[in-house]
Amino acid sequence: MSDMTEAPKMESTVNRLTNSPQYQLLSNIPVRLTVEVGSTSLRLQEIMDLAEGSVVELDRQADDLLDIMVNGALIARGEVVTVNGRYGIRVVEVANAEARMAGLERRA
Numbered sequence: 001m002s003d004m005t006e007a008p009k010m011e012s013t014v015n016r017l018t019n020s021p022q023y024q025l026l027s028n029i030p031v032r033l034t035v036e037v038g039s040t041s042l043r044l045q046e047i048m049d050l051a052e053g054s055v056v057e058l059d060r061q062a063d064d065l066l067d068i069m070v071n072g073a074l075i076a077r078g079e080v081v082t083v084n085g086r087y088g089i090r091v092v093e094v095a096n097a098e099a100r101m102a103g104l105e106r107r108a
Helices: 010-018 021-026 042-048 099-107
Strands: 033-036 066-070 073-083 086-094
Touching: 066 086
Parallel strands: none
Antiparallel strands: 033 066, 066 073, 073 086
16 A cells, blocks of 8 residues: 555545534534634733733734634634735644643633
């Protein structure tokens, strides 16, 4: 199998998964996808002092990847893109299973 001629085709594997009854059951469940640019901690007084034009420094560098979360659990990281004048996110790396499960455990 070194020449990959006998390797299963990815497309046929995906088709089998998406046509399975389990996938069909789960595919209609709504989830919340959010993108986290960064965060910071402020005292209430600092929040009350915010005005138009205020700048709040976040805990990330400008070139860092953004966290893509589903229902609060990290699933991937990506970068901002524009699509037809709207913001979008390009997935650059998918979080490994341990990182995804850690996000679920924190919520429990």
